[in-house]
Structures are given as structure tokens and as C-alpha cells.
Amino acid sequence: MELPPKIKALLNLKSFFALLLTVYAVWLVFAYRYHFIDNTNLIFHEAGHFLFVFFGDYLQFLGGSIFQLLIPLGIAGYFAMKRDMFAAAFCGIWLGESLMNVAVYVGDAKVMSLHLIGGTHDFNWLFTRWNLLEEAILIGKGLHICASIIVIISLLFMYRSLWSVQGKARI
Secondary structure (H helix, E strand, C coil): CCCCHHHHHHHHHHHHHHHHHHHHHHHHHHHCCCCHHHHHHHHHHHHHHHHCHHHCHHHHHHHHHHHHHHHHHHHHHHHHHCCCHHHHHHHHHHHHHHHHHHHHHHHCCCCCCCCCCCCCCHHHHHHHHCCCHHHHHHHHHHHHHHHHHHHHHHHHHHHHHHHHHHHHHHC
């Protein structure tokens, strides 16, 4: 069965987009730095502090990072329920990128060199109370590894979604 021309064009566009995301994913895994999408993540992060303010100090400080991660996870879940695995995988890459941003923030807890919007460094506050301040860099690196795994798996799912559509057309 031959694919209709519009479907072929969409697959070509998605394939090109997946290729661009592959380059982006390599950069994320090996050379992540704060960039344009982190401004969006920051909005969700700050909103999370506001939403978690009613649940005590610990959750208020954690709430920013939690909400920052819940947004791409929730959108990925929505697309997965709609069976749009390409879009779900894209959101999975966003989730991994957002976790990399959190990993940098966690790793900065002791030295506090990042420019912050608010007055208190969330993870400095938390890790001081949990006696984990000396482990901040190690925890941040561990989170970066977890985030890298999420990005790679999401990218593989993205390619799988492309291949499964193309494979079904050949039957």
C-alpha cells in the first residue's frame, strides 16, 4: 500500500524534525547549557512555587522543580493517550531537557553562582536542612545522567513512531 502524498510529506517533515532533534539531543547530553526553552521552564518553575505554597516550606521549595517537570510529563501523557507517539516523544525530550535544567540548579546549591529571580536558592535551602549540601554536585550529575537517559529513550521512541508508520504503509 502506497502512502498518500500528504502523509509522505508529513513523514518527511517529521523525519527532518527528528534529525534536528537528534543533533539537539547530542548537545543536551554532552554540552547542556541554559538556552531558549529554559525561559519557558522558568515560568512553570515559578508557578510551581505559587501552587505549592499551601503545602509547607519543603514542598513550596520543591514545588517549582516538581511543576517544571510535571508540565512536559503531563503533555506527553496527553499525546500518548491520543496515540500521537511522535508528539509524546517530543515532550519526553522536553522533560529530559527540563530535568537537565533542574540538575544544573541542584548542582549549584552549594556555590550558588546562578543568577536567580527570587532571593532564596531552593536546593541550598533544602540541602542545608537535609545535610546534603556537600553532595549537591554529585546529585546534580546523577540527575543529568537520568535526564540524558530520558532524552535518548524519547528520541528512540520518536524514531520508532516514524518507522512504524512507514512500515505499516509497506504492507
